[in-house]
Amino acid sequence: MSGAMVEADAAEFARFGVDPGWAFGIRHRVRWSECDPFRHANHRAYFEWFEEARNRYLETAGLPGLSAATPGPVMAETGIRYYRPLAYGDELLVTARTVRLGNTSFEMEYAVWREGLCALGRAVLILVVNATGEKTRLPEGLRRAMVARDPAAGEIRRNERASE
Numbered sequence: 832m833s834g835a836m837v838e839a840d841a842a843e844f845a846r847f848g849v850d851p852g853w854a855f856g857i858r859h860r861v862r863w864s865e866c867d868p869f870r871h872a873n874h875r876a877y878f879e880w881f882e883e884a885r886n887r888y889l890e891t892a893g894l895p896g897l898s899a900a901t902p903g904p905v906m907a908e909t910g911i912r913y914y915r916p917l918a919y920g921d922e923l924l925v926t927a928r929t930v931r932l933g934n935t936s937f938e939m940e941y942a943v944w945r946e947g948l949c950a951l952g953r954a955v956l957i958l959v960v961n962a963t964g965e966k967t968r969l970p971e972g973l974r975r976a977m978v979a980r981d982p983a984a985g986e987i988r989r990n991e992r993a994s995e
Contacts, residue, residue: 838887839924847924847944854980855888856926856944861917872917878909881941881952884927888939892976902967904956907936911952921945929977929984935966937977937984 839847839856849856865876889904897903917923923945930953931938941952958967978985 843924844926848947849924849926849942849944850948852983853926853928853942855884855891855928856924857884857887859883859923859925861919861921861923863919866919870918872919872921874911874913877911877913877943877950877952880925880943881909881911881927881954884925884941885939885954885956888927888929888980889973892980893970893972897961899962900960902958902960902970904937905959906954907957908955909953911950913950915945915947915949917943917945917949923949929981932969932974932977932984934968937969 839858843858844853844856847856859880861872861876865872865879867873885904894903895901923943926942926944928940929937930940936955936957938953938955941954942948943950958969959965960967974985
């Protein structure tokens with residue numbers, strides 16, 4: 832398998848030891864260019880894997896292609912917790928899910944799996960019109976698709992609504 836990412840199915844989730852609660856994942860093989868001199872996957876590679884999983888997730892949820900006039904996600908906050916190292920040639924599964932939906936923002940979690948959890952990441956994204964930088968509401972169709980895939984994401988606490 833090359834370094835190209837391929838969307839995973841239920842059998843892949845089981846093979847990589849994915850915990851319940853994840854519905855979207857893409858396979859990946861760690862490339863040489865993603866490693867440090869000791870063959871360990873470099874920390875920046877995880878952010879790239881998460882970005883690819885996020886983009887594929889949002890595309891399949893119906894987010895329109897990015898352009899200056901089309902709203903797109905802008906990173907507001909991100910972080911990763913590493914549990915086990917990965918090395919050149921390791922085959923892995925990168926999962927993505929929406930855990931919170933606001934009016935103009937949403938929060939996603941990502942995980943890397945290989946015989947169980949290797950890393951867990953998160954990001955808060957704001958939907959912005961790229962040409963103006965103006966925040967915009969999440970389109971209803973996108974919101975419905977995200978909740979259909981990740982039902983817990985639709986459970987917004989009332990006090991969060993007022994803050995957005």
